[in-house]
Amino acid sequence: MRTLLLMGATLALSTTAMAQNANYGPPSEAAHLYDIAVAPSADRIRADIQTLVDFGTRHTLSETESDTRGIGAARRWIHAEFEKISAECGGCLEVIYVSDTISGERRIPEPTDVVSVLAIQRGTMDPNRYVMMSGDIDSRVTDPLNGASDSPGANDNASGMAGAIEAARVLSKYKFPGSIIYAGLSGEEQGLFGGEIVAAHALEQGWEIKGVLNNDMISNISGVDGVIDNSTARVFSEGTRFVETEVEARSRRFTGGEVDSPSRNLARYVKAQADQYMTNLNVMMIYRLDRFGRGGHHRPFNQVGIPGVRIMETHEHYDRQHQDLRTEDGIVYGDTMEGVDEHYAAKLTALNAVTLAGMAGAPPFPSDVKIEGAVRPSAKMTWQAPEKSENLAGYRVHWRYTTEPEWTHSRYIGNVNEWTFDNLVIDNYFFGVSAVAKDGSETPVVFPGAAGRF
Template sequence: MDVHDHVAAVSAARIESDIATLVSFGTRHTASETESETQGIGAARRWIHDEFQRISADCGGCLEVMYVSETISGERRIPDPVDVVSVIAIQRGVSDPDRMVVMAGDIDSRVSDVMDATSISPGANDNASGVAGALEAARVLTQDQFAGSIMYAALAGEEQGLFGGRIVADYALEQGWRIQAVLNNDMIGNISGINGVIDNSTARVFSEGTRATETPEEARIRRFTGGEVDSPSRNLARFIDRTADQYVPNLDVMMVYRLDRFGRGGHHRPFNDAGMPGVRIMETYEDYNRQHQDIRVEDGIEYGDVLEAVDFDYAAKLTGLNIATLAQLAGAPPFPADVTISGAVQPSTTLNWSRPEGAQADNLMGYRVYWRLTDAPQWTHNRYVGDVTEFTLENIVIDNYYFGVSSVAADGSESPVVFPGPAGSFGGY
């Protein structure tokens, strides 16, 4: 299928149905009921697991569906032992199955008191919308095959301290999976801001600047060569921005040069902490009366994260953005590795990189070199250079630009741009 066809296949009605089902469990608080078949987080995660299994049955068993869990206790928001259980489904790639891109949403919900595990907490937008988006992406993308793998994840324990993301990131490292992009969808269904603005045509993408795992020596190199705004997460954000322009009608991406909203956090952070590129995708205008609130009417103002406040067409649009991004990332060849650059006190700039061998390179057509002025937010110049591992840009002075390399598949799928050196590395093959 063409990427445009994938985006067109997204159903707002299916997303609405999934959000309504998740809301019907009453509360999905991390410490809520686990034995009931109809109420609490236990029922919610079993339903998500079953839904992934149904999707897998429709594609001939193409998904590996599993729980990933750990018992947490002694934490400020989880003082007593609680099993934090996430649900993941993996669509394996045909030529590079251990290279993964991830779309994630959060299972859990909360009210005003973060420790209240019993009160009705619909969590319709925060974050049934993200989980519903991941389920819909699985329905659409499992009708196709890709070179690399896609993980669809419903992560638990977000409101209590981002535990599900940390647990899944640790599990991925133990399994030897190479997670090269995490799309954390946290609130993708609201178009009405607390400030009165209504906007259904913009999405925000938050990304960290320098990598959380940067070493002192890597920081020293970056000081002299640049890279403060070219972490893999930041270039992933640029890739998503470009994808919206190419494939999603009436949607513009606002790239926010910050890990998350001011002083706040999301489930991409534990992946960043483990050295995995990741961003947060979400609505542009938030209604704080609809987040982390007891359901009530006070002074004529309605509070609570209820189903009626979700715009399902908008959630479908942001799901389409994820789908277009995942299809390209998974369809791309292995991202360029070991990218280096030279050209000091010379009239030209030379880039070098390594090339994968064997089955990983089955869909590799060649590479594209990019450059931009250092204050430009997006890559502005590029040149396809073929299946080579070195290229010199003649009469382009290294001092005046930032540079990078992407890999290109035979069908046109392309990786994000990889900035030279440790500051921009997505990891090896």
């Protein structure tokens, strides 16, 4: 009798669980992301930054034959490090070089091979959907054509490169439905050529890159403005898509979307991941493509329609950027290890890792998102669901006042492909939709129309 009672209780619990699964949404958080958020090692990151610094210079025009100095030695070490990580996870990374020869440019006058290193962690269900974390291999001093002088580039940008390597160490221990690319890009200081070459390669291969997280300077906490800050990061993103057509721009003028490009909603996603899974880190979204009048390696991806953001420190120290190593009037110039805070770099690496894992763990993104509701009391949104997605639980709809910087309201609605927002007048709000996995992983919010298309 006792056995029968236990079996009956088990059956009742199973029936209850099935009812709950039918009537309630998936988890609102992916529990494994809490572990990922604390996994990056500050010590390993500092050691990798030091190794990159010890190559003397990583200038794009520097030595390529030596095993101990110059960008050639640096990129071969990065390739070997990715291969080592791959060996530890049973060959889970495909490590490749992507390169082209550049010449006749202001900062690359003579033919020069610009070589980037990519480590690709293939997804288990949706391998052609990618999210990328990038750092820069190269460094420079005051003269952008000086490939001979020592150019340690500790913070700019050995820190971002070390972060990408460490993210690979952490995330290669997991499997995800989507693919992740860990990238070391070259030629950034000479004109963003590495990103341009890799973006072109991605298009040629038909890769569906849903987001690029460009990390450029993630280890400095002491600003030239005198502020010391180890708990804030900046995320830069473009407001409207660079590839927007004239027809799409006209539509956006009447329906909205100036601050809802996929890159901008990717930035919101980064901030939301930090708020949910991390402590003592505030993400400051900057509504600008990059720093005023300056550029970074997410821009070449934006220029071909791939969403991308720049993640970096909040208070820069210009005496440590693009400087010959020297002391003048008591001021020490140069980008050396003295300006590196590895614990802050580990924190920003963790920010990348939870973002990469969240996006790679999510189902396919909603596509062909549309909305209607002019002169009506309610707004109706529709989208296309994928033909096959083993990890899709359903969808979450989002809305906010048009002046709000972040999505303020949401509701899980199940596995449907349309929703009517009763008594929400379309004129007064912005709307979006995200796809939710069975384990709680979720895509960024997709804004309706061409303005928000990922």
